[in-house]
Amino acid sequence: MGGTRAGKPEPPDAAPPARPWRAVVGFGLLGGVLIAGLRALEYRYLLLQHSAEVYAGIVAALFALLGIWLGGRFSRPRERVVLREVAVPVPVAATAQFTRDEAALARLGLTPREMGILELIAAGLSTREIAARLFLSENTVKTHTSRVFEKLGARRRLQAVQRAREQRLIP
């Protein structure tokens, strides 16, 4: 994200702040110096017959270049929005309904209750939330989760979910 983190409601970035005046001042100064320099040159080596034209030409060229640079610098952003599409493959059968591997379930010896708990764990619910949803005490839920863990050989909820997923017990 461009600006602040975490903010979801992010209005398009405002125009860049760039300080024109600073450049304008520098611009003026530079111009003065240039003119002074040229004048000094002119007075020191009065060698140009038609100095005026050459003089003007040089000044014009220099200032034109300077101007171009400045213009490029301060022309308001003029941003061009480029739409880039990223392909996000969505399986035709996105709704491919999941079927539990009953064999694996039997092999692991997970009871129905434990299976239910496991599903809720996989759904990201905390022990407390599971207890609330199933009208159980938190202790009970913890007991079940412990059993699930040992049957799945997991030491953490996430491991359990991962194991269960690769055993096709949950989608």
Add this chain to the structure above:
Amino acid sequence: MGGTRAGKPEPPDAAPPARPWRAVVGFGLLGGVLIAGLRALEYRYLLLQHSAEVYAGIVAALFALLGIWLGGRFSRPRERVVLREVAVPVPVAATAQFTRDEAALARLGLTPREMGILELIAAGLSTREIAARLFLSENTVKTHTSRVFEKLGARRRLQAVQRAREQRLIP
């Protein structure tokens, strides 16, 4: 989101089409006309004693303005890349290898580091294990996970994984 989160591999689209030479030619012509005009003026009304300075000043100013205008004209508009996800149906492909939804990633503003941490979390690793694998301090890992949580709006590791999965950030 500053949209610009874009990928690094950015082959910037070719430069804007605008034809510079036309402007350059016009620029030159205009310059010539201007100088000619000023010269005529000078010859016609030989009224300026120190015409050179004034002359130069005028030319400088005019050309500077011209330059600014030109610069603004040709400054390449900076591009703002907006990612858009487009659903591309893919054949049943059971082994459909996973591709991350970069748009979602940009939208959420997850940094590469955070994404890496998220992947390891999803793999079921504990904070300590992640720290060990990435040669980081546990505190650092915790900081990253915290950020991941707030960006994903999750309060638990499992919730984060679940969110990430449904946003197609991880398989």
Add this chain to the structure above:
DNA sequence: CGCGATTTCACCCGAACGGGTGACGCCGGG
């Protein structure tokens, strides 16, 4: 009926996690 499996609950303790704050170095852009 008795036995084993299942489900329910309690308590305790140490480890892990979540949340907050502060700080430092680096880098890239205005």
Add this chain to the structure above:
DNA sequence: CCCGGCGTCACCCGTTCGGGTGAAATCGCG
């Protein structure tokens, strides 16, 4: 040059989790 984003790390505090033990109630089945 200064600012902001990023990555790194520390410390603290409260909560949750994981693990262990124990113990009821319930139920299916022989």
